Amino acid sequence: xxxxxxxFPRHARLLAASLLWLLIGTLLLLSTLVPxxxxxxGWAPMFWLLWAPLAVILTLEPTLPRQLLALxxxxxxxxxxxxxx
Numbered sequence: 436x437x438x439x440x441x442x443f444p445r446h447a448r449l450l451a452a453s454l455l456w457l458l459i460g461t462l463l464l465l466s467t468l469v470p471x472x473x474x475x476x477g478w479a480p481m482f483w484l485l486w487a488p489l490a491v492i493l494t495l496e497p498t499l500p501r502q503l504l505a506l507x508x509x510x511x512x513x514x515x516x517x518x519x520x
Contacts, residue, residue: 446495449495450492450496453491453492453495456491457485457489457492460483460484460488464484469484
């Protein structure tokens with residue numbers, strides 16, 4: 436099965452832009468310069484500052500959550516390594 440022809444520089448730029456978008460949105464929401472919920476817009480600020488960039492990132496890199504979990508999960512040592520060291 437052939438992999439689709441992807442434009443790597445474009446892919447990297449889109450990923451970097453969406454990560455920057457997520458970082459700035461998170462900072463805006465945490466600093467309360469932009470409220471997560473407003474009477475006029477409802478939950479739209481939170482969606483556009485957090486959930487939309489996360490959707491773009493997961494579309495570009497669908498294996499990213501699994502990779503991050505593998506980094507966070509402690510590695511188990513083999514029994515032989517535990518006995519002798």
